């Protein structure tokens with residue numbers, strides 16, 4: 433096993449509770465959708481997202497209807513993810529949203545970063561949404577810890593080619609990168625591309641363990657398995 437020089441992490445189910453994404457973030461965007469489109473639909477950024485949505489919509493379906501359907505299906509479609517990121521921005525900036533992180537995550541990320549391990553994110557949530565979640569997290573602004581942010585623009589999370597592209601983008605050999613996720617199909621794709629993998633099996637999220645990959649209950653457990661530093665003990 434090559435030593436780990438970089439960690440690539442998923443968000444939902446890995447750094448953050450599935451319930452935060454499904455019960456807080458998604459309903460926030462759903463409630464705000466119509467008003468946001470009415471207020472911002474003419475801006476170049478939102479107009480480009482709507483054009484992309486129309487291109488991917490079913491025949492006869494308009495962009496708002498397609499966006500609502502994708503929300504209902506939890507579809508990982510790039511225009512929906514881009515729009516959700518823009519809607520969440522308002523909530524993060526005015527304090528209605530704060531990014532949930534499991535308590536073990538921030539201390540471990542800080543320890544790994546101090547040790548020179550590169551930290552990167554790969555989520556179906558848009559790059560903007562990733563930066564907002566880590567920038568306005570319950571543990572403060574963690575965005576400076578991360579070097580790279582990747583979303584579905586690089587490809588789907590269940591496709592090996594996406595992980596190869598990320599490794600090329602980071603100028604690293606795939607075997608130096610440790611990918612963390614709760615989802616077996618994502619870990620399978622990463623392993624096919626040659627990345628090291630570890631499944632986060634978080635009891636509170638009801639993750640189904642997958643014995644094709646090494647498993648940890650939290651980030652210190654990942655550190656133990658892969659020889660990464662442990663967080664500093666909390667001050668008494």
Ligand SMILES: CSCCC(=O)C(=O)COP(=O)(O)O
Pocket residue numbers: 442443444445453457508513516554555556557558561562565589
């Ligand atoms: C960037 S936080 C929102 C996450 C999100 O929109 C989502 O669909 C979950 O994707 P993940 O790849 O982090 O499981």
Ligand SMILES: [Mg+2]
Pocket residue numbers: 442443444445446613614615
């Ligand atoms: Mg996940």
